[in-house]
Amino acid sequence: MASRIIIHCDLDAFYASVETIHHNLNPDVPLILGSDPKGGKGRGIVSTCNYAARKFGIRSAMPIGEAWRRCPGPPHGPGHYLKSTRGLYSRASRKVMSILSENADKFEQASIDEAYIDVTEYCSGDWDSALAHAKTLQTKIFEELGLSTSFGIGSTRILAKMGSEENKPAGIHRTLPDEIELFFQNRSVREVPGIGPKTATRLAEWGITNMSEVSEFGEIALARFTSERFASWINRVIEGETSDDVSPLRSRKSIGKESTFEFDQVDSEVVLDHLTNLVMRVMKRAKEIGVAGRLGEVKIRYQGFETHTHGKSIPVAMDDETVFLRLARSLFAENVEFDRPIRLVGFRLGNLEIPSSRQSTLDLDE
Ligand SMILES: [Mg+2]
Structure with a gap:
């Protein structure tokens, strides 16, 4: 059967x-969104930042004080600190998502700023036409919204996702079905979605740090110190045989935990600590019952019971706690409304994959 053409x-x-764009700023000046740094004395966290700020080592969910030390604002340094403008993001996202969904056979939004589309029929199965299509979409999004995008084209979700990371920002990378082996040659295992830091460490203990070494080791030997399931999966990754399904996420089967604060909490650093703890407990539970998830969701309830849920999906189901810690922490940082007292925070691991040998009714909320 011919390969599907998936674009991320x-x-x-x-x-x-x-x-x-909104404030008409210079993109070369480091821009840090988040809590008020108060000249380095502020509490709270970095929501997110631009590429110029990333060069100073600033990252989403970092304490705002640390960001200030790395890149202070005037008069001590070039940092431009700003509070997020609510409402702008979902409006921009909706416009981008409608451009993508209108120009594809199938569409799946993975988060506010990421989506998969299947364009196999749309491009008549032609990979050159898919490449041209990605370029058209990239131009259209830039012309209509001024936003830069990166595209990855491949025959599986993993290849499409890895492609969009390949030459960010404003990149397009296509991996043809007969280029998959070449694409993975000498590529670090850490770049493969589905291999979390813990698995990467275990592989490194056996001298495996890149995908060529995975191939050389062979499935049977690999299964001996990982698991049969992992060994077979990683070999399917290299063969380009992992999932090419693009469909809206269903979050019915999930594991979630949440905690309510005794007193409404205004310090985002404190709430982030609670969230970290919840994620670790959810992932521990997932391990215990032997399931992996493809969707992470953070729930924030503010004073007055207004509740928001922010989700992000990954290309393959995983049970690695480090992966979901990073995902949940940045989802929280990017979406929390600073200065609003928080009553409750929660985390949910959704779109669970249950190994068929242990089907069970999942009703695991606490
Ligand atoms: Mg992005």
Whole structure:
């Protein structure tokens, strides 16, 4: 059967780019969105930042005080600190998503700034036409919204996702079905979605740091110190035989935990600590019952019971706690409304994959 053609689209430094356009800022000046740094004395966290700020080592969910030390604002340094403008992001995202969904056979939004589309029929199975299509979409999004995007084209979700990371920002990378082996040659295992830091460490103990070494080791030997399931999966990754399904996420089967604060909490650093703890407990539970998830969701309830849920999906189901910690922490940082007292925070691992040998009714909320 012929391969499907999957495109992954990722907006580059989405939040920071939207603010840059909105405030007409210079993109070369480090822009840090988040809590008020109060000249380095402020509490709270970095929501997100632009590429210029990333060069100083600033990252989403970092304490705002640390960001200030790395890149102070005037008169001590070039940092431009700004509070997020609510409402801008979902509006921009909706416009991008409608451009993508209108120009594809199938569409799946993975988060506010990421989506997968299947264009197999749309492009008549032609990979050159898919490449041209990605370029057209990239231009259209830039012309209509001023936003930069990166595209990855491949025959599986993993290849499409890895492609969009390949030459960010504003990149397009296509991996043809007969280029998959070449694409993975000498590529670090850490770049493969589905291999979390823990698995990468275990592989490194056996001298495996790149995908060529995975191939050389062979499935049977690999299964001996990982698991049969992992060994077979990683070999399917290299063969280009992992999932090419693009369909809206269903979050019915999930594991979630949440915690309510005794007193409404205004310090985002404190809430982030609670969230970290919840994620670790959810992932521990997932391990215990032997399931992996493809969707992470953070729930924030503010004073007055207004509740928001922010989700992000990954290309393959995983049970690696480090992966979901990073995902949940940045989802929280990017979406929390600073200065609003928080009553409750929660985390949910969704779109669970249950190994068929242990089907069970999942009703695991606490
Ligand atoms: Mg992005």
